[in-house]
Amino acid sequence: MDKRLLTIINTVLLNRGKKQVKKIKSKTNLRNDIGFDSLDLAELTVRIEAEFDIDIFEDGIVNTVGEIISKIDSKK
Amino acid sequence: MTFFLKDINKIVDWSALIEDINKENAYNPYCRSKDNYSIFKHIIISMLRRKDLILLDSDFSDSELETLTNRSDFEEFNIRLDKPESSIQNKSELIEKLKSTDDNWKITLFTSGTTGVPKKVTHNFKSITRFVKYSEQNKDDIWGFAYNPTHMAGLQVFFQALLNGNSIINIFQLTKEEIYKEIENNKITHISATPTFYRLLLPCSNSFPSVKRITSGGEKYNEKISFQLSDIFPHAKITNVYASTEAGTLFASENDVFSVKSEFKRLVKIENNELFIYKSLLGKSELNINEWYNTDDLVEIVSKDPLKFKFISRKNEMINVGGYKVDPNEVEENILNMPGIKDARVFGKYNSVMGNIICCEVVCENEQIQESEIRSFLQSKLQEFKIPRIFKFTNKIDTTRTGKTKRT
Structure with a gap:
């Protein structure tokens, strides 16, 4: 799943003309480490929802990669 | 020879129309048909007999009809028509009679309802034909009919053509090739349509000198389209009109700036x-x-x-993205300026982060263009929040019943 998530994150970065990341860790912060702004996060939710069928921001703010993964896991 | 109407596989000349009108012995105030001729004939009979008329879109669903009229079946309103005192003899007599329609005649139509339930609007002869020009100059016009006949814009074209005794050729919902064929074969002189309709005609390497007037309305005027149209129709004067179902045509302009005429000065603010x-x-x-x-x-x-x-x-088309208002027309216009892009539709979709996220459907001309290319093209032209985040590549953009780009 990490790999699929990494691909999605890099798609958002690429579309925005930002530098892609090589790897992500559980602690990786979406804003500070990856450099996402609100618009990128909005796009990220749409792409994650298309792939994993879950709206990760539905119940409030998500800050790290680990939090996304636990949201996706909770759906299973 | 001029005919009254040419529709798909059917030509009706004026004498056939007059014969049909003279022998008609039934009337229903509700008019709902897929056939342009039936609708036009229904309108003419209602005017001659001073009967109220309610125009319904042929594709209204039963539940829409229930909402709008409280019923979905209109059979019970059928009435018999008495034989008229005298039959109409010819085209000029018909047109003179129609021109003398008084305020006892009412026509009701519904707005296209892009924003929810369609609104009901009733006009009389004077208000619906306020902008019809009849003159010697217009008597040989040949109209390409590119609207839904039960909507305001379609009715404006219909009355303009009818009261001048012009021929009408239906070109609505035909393919690009069919449209050009009709223009060429019938020497169409006038076309009135939405920018979405004109976009369908592009690109084209031929030119059609018969066309003298191109009118664009119903959606935001697009200068790029107008420029391309002037190559295809080198003899055409291109006019942009502002019209609404409530008021009909109000303003006309040769570019995107509308001037308010002095007689309307106090009626517009x-x-x-x-x-x-x-x-x-x-x-x-x-x-x-x-x-x-x-x-x-x-x-x-x-x-x-x-x-x-x-x-x-x-x-109400503005999309709210995290408090920023995005005008989908502006985004579409910028996307359409990118080489290789034929059509685009921009719309908002609910998003838990920003309230709405900007989405876009794109039709490319030939080769597949990458999403990232469009986005980087837009980056130099639009603020970041206006740039679509989700793209879908498609072959065709849906239009509304009126022929405008569908937003939802």
Whole structure:
């Protein structure tokens, strides 16, 4: 799943003309480490929802990669 | 020889129309048909017999009909028509009779309802033909009919053609090739349509000198299209009109700046960039209008005296992205300026982060263009929040019943 998530994150970065990341860790912060702004996060939710069928921001703010993964896991 | 109507596989000449009118012995105030000729004939009979008429879109569903009229079946309203005192003998007699239609005749139609339930609007002969010009100059016009016949824009074209005794050729919902064939074969001189319709005609390497007038309306005017159209129709004067179901055609312009004529000076006002028109310009509607009617159109004032303005957008088309208002027309216009892109539709989709996220459907001309290319093209032209985040590549963009780009 990490790999699929990494691909999605890099798609958002690429579309925005930002530098892609090589790897992500559980602690990786979406804003500070990856450099996402609100618009990128909005796009990220749409792409994650298309792939994993879950709206990760539905119940409030998500800050790290680990939090996304636990949201996706909770759906299973 | 001029005919009355050429529709798919059917030509009706004026004498056949007159014969049909003379022998008609039944009438129903509700008119709902897929056939343009039936609709046009129904309108003419209602005028001659001074019977009220309610136009319904052929594709209204039963539940829409229930909502609008409280019923989905109209058989019970059928009445018998008495034989007229005298039969109509020829085309000029028919047109003269139609021109003398008085205020006892009412026609009701519904707005296209892009924003929810369609609104009901009633006009009389004077209000629906306010902008019809009949003159010697117009008698040989040949109209390409590119609208839904039960909507305001279609009716404006119909009355313009009818009262001048012109031929009408239906070109609505045909393919690009079929449209050009009709223009060529019938030597069409006048076309009135939405920018979406004209986009369908592009690109084209041929030119059609018979066309003298191109009118564009219903959506935001697009200069790029107008430029391309002038190559295809080298003899055409291209006009942009502002019209609404409530008021019919109000303003016309040769570019995107509308000037308010002196006779309308006191009947039009702009407040907070919203366009208001005085109630005397409106048909009768169920809306509770005090004095001024808010068109829900956002405009930009170009000059105050004389009043000139540009149309910006429909107010309720604005998409709210995290508190920022995005005008889908502006985004579409920029996307359409990218080489290789044929059509685009921009719309908002609910998003838990920003409230809405900008989405876009794109039709490419030939080769597949990458999403990232479009986005980087837009980056130099639009603020980041206006740039679509989700793209879908498709072959065709849906249009509304009126022929405008569908937003939802």
